[in-house]
Amino acid sequence: MSLTAYDCAETIRRLNDYLDRELSPEEVEMVEAHLATCEHCAAEYGFEQVLLGEIKAKMAQATMPEELRARLQAFIAKARD
Amino acid sequence: MAESVSTIRPFESELAMVLDTAYRVALRYTRNPDDAADLLQEATLRALKSKDTFVPGSNFRAWFLTIMTRLWWRMAKKIHTEVDVDAGEEPEVYLYQQCRAAGLHPETIDPARTILAKLDADQVSAAIDDLPEDYRAALALNLLENLSYQEIAELLECPIGTVRSRIHRGRNILQRRLWAMVQETP
Ligand SMILES: [Zn+2]
Numbered sequence: 457m458s459l460t461a462y463d464c465a466e467t468i469r470r471l472n473d474y475l476d477r478e479l480s481p482e483e484v485e486m487v488e489a490h491l492a493t494c495e496h497c498a499a500e501y502g503f504e505q506v507l508l509g510e511i512k513a514k515m516a517q518a519t520m521p522e523e524l525r526a527r528l529q530a531f532i533a534k535a536r537d
Numbered sequence: 538m539a540e541s542v543s544t545i546r547p548f549e550s551e552l553a554m555v556l557d558t559a560y561r562v563a564l565r566y567t568r569n570p571d572d573a574a575d576l577l578q579e580a581t582l583r584a585l586k587s588k589d590t591f592v593p594g595s596n597f598r599a600w601f602l603t604i605m606t607r608l609w610w611r612m613a614k615k616i617h618t619e620v621d622v623d624a625g626e627e628p629e630v631y632l633y634q635q636c637r638a639a640g641l642h643p644e645t646i647d648p649a650r651t652i653l654a655k656l657d658a659d660q661v662s663a664a665i666d667d668l669p670e671d672y673r674a675a676l677a678l679n680l681l682e683n684l685s686y687q688e689i690a691e692l693l694e695c696p697i698g699t700v701r702s703r704i705h706r707g708r709n710i711l712q713r714r715l716w717a718m719v720q721e722t723p
Contacts, residue, residue, distance in 0.1 A: 471628045472705045476679065478686055503633045503649050510653035511711075512680050515665070517658035520560040524574045528556055528581050535585045536549045 461489035467497045474501070475508055548588055551597040552581065558598075558681050559605060565677035566609045568666045576612060580605035599688050602678065606692055613670075626705050631712040655719050664714040672707035679704050 462470070467490045473479050474487055491498045546554075556577065563573035563580075583604050584591075591600050632652065641648035653661075665673060665680075671693075678689045686704070690697040 468630065469627050471630070472708060473701075476686065476704070478701075500630050500633050503636070504628070504630065506647065506649035507632060507653065507712075508680075510650060511661060514653065514656070514658040514661040515561060515565075515680055516558075518561050518564055518662065520557060520577075521570070521574065524560075524577070525556070528578065529553065531578075531581055531585060532549050532553055535588075 460486070461493070462486050463490070464494060464497055467491070467494070468500065471501065471504055475505060545593050548591065552584055552601065555598050555601050556581070559601060561681050562602065562677050563605065563609070565662070565665055565673055565681070566606075567612075572612070576605060576609055579608050583608065596688070598682060599684060599692060602682065602684075603692050606674070626702055626709060628705065629709045629712065631709065632716055635716050652715070652719055655722050656715065660718055660722075661715070664711055664718060667714060668707055668710060672703045672710070675700050675703040676707040676711070 467487055470479060470483060470487055474484065479487065491501055559580070560573060560577050563576045564570065567573045567576055580601065584601055587604065591597065632649070636642075636648040636652065641651060665676060668676065674693060675689060678684055678692065679686075684692070686697050686700045689704075690700045693700065
């Protein structure tokens with residue numbers, strides 16, 4: 457069975473699921489088949505992928521206060537004994 | 538070695554390893570560093586007490602986050618909201634459209650990086666904290682923890698379609714907020 461590639465609307469509809477790796481292997485294949493031939497959708501996908509990475513990176517900058525970390529580690533160490 | 542033995546880390550090591558990202562999730566849940574610290578501490582103590590209920594080899598991160606999420610619900614006196622229908626909201630690609638309209642073309646520069654470089658971590662967090670609670674929770678778990686929609690659905694006790702629509706819709710709202718912030722940033 458040969459798969460038909462998605463059109464633009466079908467491709468964009470799957471953008472978030474694609475980025476979150478929630479698509480089936482067949483769907484991934486059809487999305488990528490479309491991206492290989494459509495500059496527009498490829499640019500949008502590229503944009504969203506970078507954007508998502510940047511948002512995740514900013515969110516990961518929040519760090520636990522050292523005082524809290526020490527307290528939690530003490531609880532864990534105590535439980536281990 | 539003849540046999541491949543899957544390495545199961547000691548419970549305490551697993552726990553120590555999830556605390557950093559769990560703190561970030563707690564921050565987005567509570568939107569307040571003091572409450573986040575309280576929540577994470579309670580969750581840690583509860584996890585140590587409930588050690589026997591963890592099935593070795595299963596997903597520790599999801600197990601711990603379930604404990605923390607239940608505690609947060611209790612702390613926030615959260616009433617389970619009605620399950621919203623899977624609206625299946627499509628990506629608006631709002632930021633992308635705005636960037637193109639503003640002349641930031643992907644062919645010449647990297648617009649997504651250029652845009653986000655204008656905002657600091659606190660601004661991005663504030664944009665997420667502005668989202669309705671259910672969207673915020675789903676998005677925090679999605680962006681900070683490496684969990685599937687199914688795992689998030691189990692954690693938040695709602696159907697996977699609800700998680701999907703909260704994440705997708707949450708991203709659409711988030712993009713509009715981020716763009717507004719970029720416009721306000723000198
Ligand atoms: Zn296309």
